Amino acid sequence: MFRSVRLTKNATSRTMVITLDSPQQLSMLVIDADQQVHDAVRDALSDMPVRISAAHGREQGFELMRTQQPRIILLDPQVPSARDSDLLGRIVLQDPRSEVILISEDYSPAAAVDAILKGAADYLTKPLSTHHLRARVGQAIEAARRNLHTLELDSELLSSFSFHGLVGRSPAMLELFSRMSRIAPHFRSLLVTGPSGSGKELVARAMHGLSPVRQGPLIVCNCAGIPEALAESEMFGYVKGAFTGANETRAGLFEHAHGGTIFLDEIGDMPMGIQAKLLRVLQTHEIQPVGSVTPRRLDIRVIAATNRDLRTEVGARRFREDLFYRLSVVDLRLPSLLQRKEDLPLLQKHFLEKYAKQYGKEISGISRRGQNMLSTYGWPGNIRELENVIANACMMSEGRVLDAKNFRFDPVSPAGTSAMPFISLKEMQRKHIHDVLQAVEGNKAKAAEILGIGRSTLYDMLAEEDVTESG
Incomplete structure (x- = not known):
């Protein structure tokens, strides 16, 4: 928002002068029943980069706050209202970013502390001191500049630590990014493991995008979502007449992935019978559609993913040991x-x-x-x-x-x-x-x-x- 802010002091007037290189202004709302207060604020801040709105009642002030979302709000807590309402509390709940500065003739240290504990940023005494008001607004402008600088640094950081759709700067993620870059040009099959929701499909898409077959298709197969009776025909296809209802030859997911990559999500849920056929595909790079006696050679990369511990599944005889070792030659592990x-x-x-x-x-x-x-x-x-x-x-x-x-x-x-x-x-x-x-x-x-x-x-x-x- 603010590109540059410079704060200097005028030795003669002892007031603070703020200049911005950006034409944008800090928004301010004054909520006070006294028009003289509004005029005094405008006069005091006339040469500062502040855009001022005025409200003379609580409900009008709250509505302007809600629609304009000003950075600074000057609020007289005694401003009249048609109903009993805690305007300070409502403002803090609605927009916690706003700096609410209470202005009142009835100042006391206890009242100031109480207001700040309820969410006010500061407490100024009427009649308003031009010097104190300008200094307080100057602090808000400087804070806005710092916030902008922080946002710009965060954006640079985000750009620096984004890797093909994945975001991270932790040692575990940086090591993962490095391994992915080294492995992507060469892999034929790999295993991606990690807890649910950790980003396994993003890793699969990144590996396909980094591979030599990035121009080819990426076919996603949810192993847990295919009924066991249909799994073989869905994955490897079938020829006309292979079974009742097979009225035409149909290519399976593996054949659709020819020249690209197939992503086998939740491979831990794959039926044992299909696991044996997958092992053969990984060994020979060939598929045999249901009802066909002629194998078809494919050029594909295979990426499998699971949130299960496949070693435990192998021990429980729910996953083939030979398939596990074939897949886990390359194992990319995602942290929670x-x-x-x-x-x-x-x-x-x-x-x-x-x-x-x-x-x-x-x-x-x-x-x-x-x-x-x-x-x-x-x-x-x-x-x-x-x-x-x-x-x-x-x-x-x-x-x-x-x-x-x-x-x-x-x-x-x-x-x-x-x-x-x-x-x-x-x-x-x-x-x-x-x-x-x-x-x-x-x-x-x-x-x-x-x-x-x-x-x-x-x-x-x-x-x-x-x-x-x-x-």
Whole structure:
């Protein structure tokens, strides 16, 4: 947003002068019933890169905040309202990125601390000091510049650590990328292993794209989705008259992959009878369609993937030992997301950019509270679950920053066990309180009534939460 910001001091006036090389401006909303305050703010900031909007009532102010999403909000907490509402709380819930600065004639240290604990960024006293106001806005502009620089660095980092659709900078992923680059020009068959949702199909697509047959087809076969009775004819094809209903000759998936690659997903679920035929294909590079006595030679690469431990499957006689050793000459192992937590920020940015663009949303990032929630979650569904959570948040969000309230997790993992042990009872309590506050539009009296607690108790809970976060 801001390409360059320079802060200098004028020795005579002792005020801060800010110049930007970019014509864009920082947006500000002033919510105050006194027109003189609006005029004073405009005069004080007339030579600064700030675009100012004005509201004289709470509901008008909240509506402007919701539609314009300003970076800075000057709010008089005593501004009149047609109903009793905590405007500060509603703003913080709606857009956690906004810096809300309270302005009031009734200043006290206790009131300032209380406001900051509830989400305010600062507390200024009326009548407003031009010097203090300009200095505070200057800090916001400098923070915007730093945030932009951080986003640019993150984008460069994401570009540097993207590898044919895969994203990662952890040692495990960098080693995987290196192995893939070395193996891709030469492999005829390989095995990709890793937990569900870790990105095995992305690895298969990357290996095909790096191979000498990248111009050929990539055929995907879900071994778990083909009934055993149809598996042979689906994979290897059949000739006319091979069985009842075979009215014409039909090529199978392997023949369609001629000159390219076939990806056998969930190979651990392949029936034993088909495993024997696959072993022959790997040994001879030939297939024999059902009902045919003439083999057909193929030029294909075979990539198999599974989330099972095939050594255990071999020991239980559910997978052929000779096929396992044939496939595992090259074994690319993907770690779980929990084993590559250092990749989480890059993956968040990758999916945020992808789905913000897909849904036409102007979402610039994830709040610190939201990042903390994502970093402490266990991710039993791995990359696929992370992608789904961020995609859903982007689709449902109305703001420019994703907050903890935007993220929804499946409480049950694929294995049927709870996925929530990484979230404490205090975190669950915090989430429930914020869900209730959001439902009643920040009205703490109503929220306390629904929660069955006193309003002062609710304030204490929110204050405790804010102290914990700031610490």
